[in-house]
Amino acid sequence: MKWFLGFFLAIGILVTVCDAYCFFQLNNQKESTEGCVQSGKLYEFGTTWQSEDCHTCSCRQRAILCCSIAHSPVGYDTDKCEKIFNKDACSFKVVEKTDPSKECEVHSWVG
Structure with a gap:
């Protein structure tokens, strides 16, 4: 019975994760070592923002991760x-x- 519940929990998580349209962009270390640069703006590591093209983005050490907020x-x-x-x-x-x-x-x- 436990494996059955575990299976449905895993499927539920997978469906939730697969529903979002996301992409990432590697940071250009030559542009900045203080954060991420997108559309000419510098965002510090760990910050999150909404882009002009309807994505929520977050600045990570190695990349910018963006996910669509439009269904x-x-x-x-x-x-x-x-x-x-x-x-x-x-x-x-x-x-x-x-x-x-x-x-x-x-x-x-x-x-």
Whole structure:
């Protein structure tokens, strides 16, 4: 019974980790040894910030780790509807192609 519970715990953690869209960028030691440089700004090691392209980033000793904060719609009628990204709100809206004033039903999101 314990292995059964352990298995479901491991699957739950794996699903949570795999749901996020993340990437990392190695630090350029020639640019700075005091932190991470992104978009011309210096961030101290251990700091976290939100980038202009809707990612939460953190500065580590060897790299910058960034993960998307925008959830992307995947379960909708792609023939009838289209997704529109709102950069200010870091979110998507799904609307009808022929009448953008009408929102479409979305069944699932990722990110």
